[in-house]
Amino acid sequence: MSRHGLGRGVLRPGAAAGFLQVRQHPPAPGLAALVDFYWNPRWDLRGRDPYEQKVLAHPNVHLVFEPEGALVYGVQRGVFVRRLEGAGQVLGVKFRPGAFRPFAGGPVADLADRAVPAAGILGTDADEVGRRVLDLDDLPAMAAHADGFLLGLLPALPPDPQVAEVAALVEAITARPQLFRVDELARELDMPVRRLQRLFAEYVGASPKWVLRRARLHEAAARADEGAGIDWAALAADLGYADQAHLTRDFTAAVGAPPSRYAGR
Structure with missing residues (x-):
């Protein structure tokens, strides 16, 4: 909370x-x-x-x-x-x-x-x-x-062991907003990218890329709601973005305002 x-x-x-x-x-x-x-x-x-x-x-x-x-x-x-x-x-x-x-x-x-x-x-x-x-x-x-x-x-309901597997995958992603790339995630899980994508479509309802991006945006929005005085370049680096501009583009596309304007109200 x-x-x-x-x-x-x-x-x-x-x-x-x-x-x-x-x-x-x-x-x-x-x-x-x-x-x-x-x-x-x-x-x-x-x-x-x-x-x-x-x-x-x-x-x-x-x-x-x-x-x-x-x-x-x-x-x-x-x-x-x-x-x-x-x-x-x-x-x-x-x-x-x-x-x-x-x-x-x-x-x-x-x-x-x-x-x-x-x-x-x-x-x-x-x-x-x-x-x-x-x-x-x-x-x-x-x-x-x-x-x-x-x-x-x-x-x-028939038993489905993949439910627990998928829940664990998503929880691992959301606990690490610094994770950025689907291929990196697949390597860590020792799982082909295609299988990961199929699992997410079948069980989650959104792609692994979307889940990775949303975890980062949740963290960025939570920081922004703490108020002004945020080092957005440092936060972008913490969240695995190549630069602040990339974070700004993602945040603006999702929220409708750049992070600095959102934080400043």
Whole structure:
């Protein structure tokens, strides 16, 4: 979590901290290999203008119980924008990287940049579970409903040892934002580049190159949110960029503003 409690990847968290709270809860032990955690954003903008929260998403699929229905969000490769207004909440399920593949029944890349009704993938009970969840305020009770729903789906899922392998690969990448090249990663893993690319398309929903780049941008955005006075040339070198200009191009393309302007607000 960031110092604002909103999580890494949430852009300009200080601007939202006054009206947005994000709680987290672990899944049941039987789901720990598949689900990272449940997340529960709650906002209160009554008497204020609507707010667009921007997020640099992670390489994870999410199931989100929303008032309009339960949705499955594939990996969002651009900046994800959520419009908040009034007061409300959702409950999200953050699947571990690669762990939604058994539920999807096909390549997770097919879900990239999409939000699809969960009923078509997880069954029609998903919307009813969502209604019960969002009627509650107690997070452990909300999580218990989600636990029961997901645990009920597990007996129909065939065992897939590659889920754990892919989760470990992504976690290794995200823990090392200095890693820059896919061929370098493949050499470290003693794995052909083509196999690595196929695994990521099938299980993650984004390419290894995208995951490598997103890990670096998460680190750069987190540093920028700490405020001004950052040595961007040194940070670029720390993150494996050839020079500051390369970092600036990547950051601007993803966030919509150069890092120095983003940090300076």
